[in-house]
């Protein structure tokens with residue numbers, strides 16, 4: 001038996017003004033996208049924006065359903081939208097932001113496990129890692145350089 005350990009590297013910015021402009025711009029796209037969140041059940045509005053390699057931006061929001069598991073997260077609506085509209089265009093970075101409905105206070109919004117698995121699939125499909133930006137529970141802006149850092153021991157097939 002061997003005891004192993006894992007460590008992950010990420011960048012942390014304590015406020016929005018500290019963020020490099022490329023992240024600020026994508027963050028604002030994700031914030032703006034929240035307007036189309038359909039979240040009458042959780043009242044938790046999530047916006048996601050993906051910057052593609054050609055500079056275009058594709059957004060997504062959480063889409064809920066009365067049968068709860070039939071709903072979908074903002075990250076997955078954005079990624080699948082990109083997969084349909086620009087199947088071969090690689091991702092540069094993806095930003096996720098969340099607030100309670102009707103509020104502007106940022107909530108902690110690291111992606112859920114299912115979305116992390118889908119992010120890995122896009123890295124595999126495009127043979128390119130992409131950055132992931134979200135806020136943590138202390139309000140810091142976190143930048144991960146790849147979904148592999150977020151999801152060790154992911155499912156592979």
Ligand code: THU
Nearest residue numbers: 042044046062064073074111112
């Ligand atoms: N949600 C996301 O959009 N992304 C995540 O990574 C986790 C959760 C949504 C799903 C649901 O509409 C609401 O947040 C509360 O779980």
